[in-house]
Amino acid sequence: MSEQCDHKCSSCGEQCAERQSEQDLSAPLGKLSTVKKVIAIVSGKGGVGKSLLTGLLASGMAKRGKQTAILDADLTGPSIPKMFGLHGKPTVIEQGLVPMRSKEGIDIVSMNMLLPDASEAVLWRGPILAGVVKQFWSEAIWKDIDVMFIDMPPGTGDIPLTVFQSLPVDGIIVVTSPQDLVAMIVEKAIRMANLMKMPILGLIENLSYFVCPDNGKSYQIFGESRSKAVAEEHGLSLLAALPIDPNLAAACDRGAIGEYPCDALGDVLDRIEKLTPHAKKA
Ligand SMILES: Nc1ncnc2c1ncn2[C@@H]1O[C@H](COP(=O)(O)OP(=O)(O)OP(=O)(O)O)[C@@H](O)[C@H]1O
Numbered sequence: 296m297s298e299q300c301d302h303k304c305s306s307c308g309e310q311c312a313e314r315q316s317e318q319d320l321s322a323p324l325g326k327l328s329t330v331k332k333v334i335a336i337v338s339g340k341g342g343v344g345k346s347l348l349t350g351l352l353a354s355g356m357a358k359r360g361k362q363t364a365i366l367d368a369d370l371t372g373p374s375i376p377k378m379f380g381l382h383g384k385p386t387v388i389e390q391g392l393v394p395m396r397s398k399e400g401i402d403i404v405s406m407n408m409l410l411p412d413a414s415e416a417v418l419w420r421g422p423i424l425a426g427v428v429k430q431f432w433s434e435a436i437w438k439d440i441d442v443m444f445i446d447m448p449p450g451t452g453d454i455p456l457t458v459f460q461s462l463p464v465d466g467i468i469v470v471t472s473p474q475d476l477v478a479m480i481v482e483k484a485i486r487m488a489n490l491m492k493m494p495i496l497g498l499i500e501n502l503s504y505f506v507c508p509d510n511g512k513s514y515q516i517f518g519e520s521r522s523k524a525v526a527e528e529h530g531l532s533l534l535a536a537l538p539i540d541p542n543l544a545a546a547c548d549r550g551a552i553g554e555y556p557c558d559a560l561g562d563v564l565d566r567i568e569k570l571t572p573h574a575k576k577a
């Protein structure tokens with residue numbers, strides 16, 4: 296043991312007799328909660344449609360009769376409640392926070408629900424934000440949840456790090472768009488997931504093309520896609536491609552994302568249903 300030993304073994308490379316085993320960072324669920332599967336929606340880049348895809352996937356899963364939840368981990372830019380037309384505050388009982396339920400039956404916890412005013416800015420540093428995400432997991436009452444989707448903030452900062460270290464993530468979906476710049480940033484998210492040994496289900500490309508309502512022709516507004524190539528470079532599959540659709544943006548804006556028919560995500564939902572949940576893994 297070195298003379299300057301501070302007993303922080305996780306940040307020390309020395310092999311010595313006093314070495315303590317790695318700290319267990321996993322966050323426990325509350326006593327009343329069960330969550331069978333956890334799917335995180337990530338992207339290195341902001342504004343590519345993570346929240347929208349989280350909303351569409353959760354709605355699709357709820358339509359299949361699964362008890363579905365969304366943990367909105369984007370604490371500084373939460374957009375899930377608005378998408379589902381949820382207003383007001385969740386109730387807090389002795390055993391914890393009761394998530395708000397959307398009309399589709401999706402249990403949702405989001406920072407926006409807890410702020411005195413939804414337009415209030417959250418100006419907290421990373422470690423505090425990370426702690427709140429753990430509290431959402433541990434202190435909300437997630438009752439009999441078959442699939443929980445986690446809407447992540449953009450980037451590879453404290454919150455994604457905490458979610459990957461502390462929550463039993465069964466699969467990650469990486470959202471991308473056809474732009475080259477996005478492809479490069481998405482690679483960072485893939486590398487982060489790989490470094491942390493997180494299972495990646497695959498990529499979904501959003502904003503892939505636009506079908507002109509006047510002539511039915513398809514246009515690649517953001518240029519030719521590199522998503523399939525990027526996915527293949529990393530041994531992943533491109534799970535789905537979603538068009539730019541003004542009706543989809545309008546459905547989000549009026550809090551009716553659950554009404555948008557989204558057949559393009561059927562295969563992704565099948566894959567999620569087939570995943571072996573963490574509870575059943577050795
Ligand atoms: N396929 C689409 N067609 C039309 N509008 C879309 C589509 N995808 C996303 N949008 C719109 O683009 C905006 C950004 O989408 P969204 O909020 O889902 O991105 P995000 O990746 O979650 O962003 P952030 O990184 O800020 O959390 C939203 O207003 C959304 O309605």
Ligand SMILES: [Mg+2]
Binds near residue numbers: 345346369447448
């Ligand atoms: Mg978002």
